[in-house]
Amino acid sequence: MKKISLLFCFFLAVGAFAQTSSDSIVSPIVAKKNEIKIDVLNLISNGRVGISYERFLKHDFSVGVTGMFLNKASKEDDFPTDDTRTLIDYQVIPYVRYALSKSAANLYYVEAFSSINGGQYKELTTLNNGAADYVVTTVKDYNDVAIGASIGYKFYIKESFVVDLTLGMGKNLFHADSPETLSRIGINVGYRF
Amino acid sequence: MKKYIQFFAIAILFTLFTGCTESDDEFFASKVVTANGLIAVNLSGNTVAVSTAIPRLLPQTGGNPFDLYLTTTSNQFFFNYTLEKKNANNVWELVAPSGYNVVTSSGSNQFGDYIAAICQLDALETTYEYDTTIAPIATGDYRLTVDNEVVSIDSKNAVTVIIKTTAVGDTTNNVLEFTVN
Numbered sequence: 001m002k003k004i005s006l007l008f009c010f011f012l013a014v015g016a017f018a019q020t021s022s023d024s025i026v027s028p029i030v031a032k033k034n035e036i037k038i039d040v041l042n043l044i045s046n047g048r049v050g051i052s053y054e055r056f057l058k059h060d061f062s063v064g065v066t067g068m069f070l071n072k073a074s075k076e077d078d079f080p081t082d083d084t085r086t087l088i089d090y091q092v093i094p095y096v097r098y099a100l101s102k103s104a105a106n107l108y109y110v111e112a113f114s115s116i117n118g119g120q121y122k123e124l125t126t127l128n129n130g131a132a133d134y135v136v137t138t139v140k141d142y143n144d145v146a147i148g149a150s151i152g153y154k155f156y157i158k159e160s161f162v163v164d165l166t167l168g169m170g171k172n173l174f175h176a177d178s179p180e181t182l183s184r185i186g187i188n189v190g191y192r193f
Numbered sequence: 194m195k196k197y198i199q200f201f202a203i204a205i206l207f208t209l210f211t212g213c214t215e216s217d218d219e220f221f222a223s224k225v226v227t228a229n230g231l232i233a234v235n236l237s238g239n240t241v242a243v244s245t246a247i248p249r250l251l252p253q254t255g256g257n258p259f260d261l262y263l264t265t266t267s268n269q270f271f272f273n274y275t276l277e278k279k280n281a282n283n284v285w286e287l288v289a290p291s292g293y294n295v296v297t298s299s300g301s302n303q304f305g306d307y308i309a310a311i312c313q314l315d316a317l318e319t320t321y322e323y324d325t326t327i328a329p330i331a332t333g334d335y336r337l338t339v340d341n342e343v344v345s346i347d348s349k350n351a352v353t354v355i356i357k358t359t360a361v362g363d364t365t366n367n368v369l370e371f372t373v374n
Contacts, residue, residue: 080350081349081350083219083220083221084218084219084220085218085219085220086218122220122222124222124224124352128257129260129263131250131258131260132250132257132258132259132260132263133253133256133257133258133259133260134259134260134263134264135224135264135352135354136264136351136352137220137222137351137352179218180218
């Protein structure tokens with residue numbers, strides 16, 4: 001029994017040492033569990049403000065949420081007369097990510113996401129003024145939910161500042177007049193803490 | 194350094210795909226209606242008369258009249274037709290505007306490979322009118338072909354209307370062949 005206790009203590013010590021050794025080579029990035037980012041690509045090119053929060057649950061697994069909102073009045077103003085059928089006003093995108101790379105500082109990942117999105121769409125409406133029919137373009141609101149997947153790459157500078165590139169596609173599920181597909185493309189820069 | 198080069202290469206690719214971040218389904222604000230026999234083509238001697246009188250309140254089979262002006266907010270519609278002449282090899286060739294005389298009493302024309310016939314809404318805003326006679330200068334065999342669509346012009350912030358129609362008068366399937374002696 002004493003021998004068994006000694007053997008147990010030995011393996012416990014070896015395990016503890018191994019754990020210590022492992023921790024000693026782990027990047028300090030891993031100890032930081034939270035990350036906030038802003039999407040500079042959509043901000044510059046599309047007038048959309050996109051802010052993300054990501055929480056790291058394990059070394060290779062994280063969850064997050066992105067809020068993206070249209071912040072360009074000219075797009076809203078032009079929409080009734082331009083040649084696009086839909087205009088996305090907002091998206092709330094919860095996601096889960098799995099890191100494909102071992103490195104914490106420089107990694108590829110895959111992502112599954114959902115997008116709760118809403119905006120406007122156009123359709124032709126026939127009206128009647130008592131004498132004849134005529135057709136006008138009308139703008140209506142929609143709300144929908146999409147699911148999709150993405151791939152991405154991110155790297156850290158000074159173990160805190162992150163650059164995160166995401167490329168993905170989703171499909172709206174419920175509303176017949178919402179955009180059939182949603183793309184998820186972003187270049188995010190942010191801070192991990 | 195290599196990492197940053199890779200990053201910038203990827204960033205450029207992303208930028209190229211920026212348009213994909215926006216909804217790319219297109220919306221064409223256009224309405225197609227059908228009204229046969231709106232274009233009249235009549236031959237008189239060596240002269241062809243092409244004319245239209247499209248009612249603003251276009252009758253629709255089994256329904257209410259369709260208000261072209263209220264839908265398009267446009268004072269003009271157009272349709273195209275071509276005038277061709279058979280050459281020495283029995284091949285049809287387009288006739289240049291210098292090859293025929295034109296007299297226009299309603300509407301107007303724009304000349305190119307096609308003759309664009311512009312139908313003008315009259316002062317009472319009841320009819321889109323066009324009336325032109327064409328007289329080829331040289332002798333020979335000619336063919337006048339009329340498109341089967343009349344389309345609104347410059348429907349700014351409104352709906353473009355495309356009227357599917359046919360030519361009536363001396364044409365067969367929208368084509369008139371005639372000889373100038």
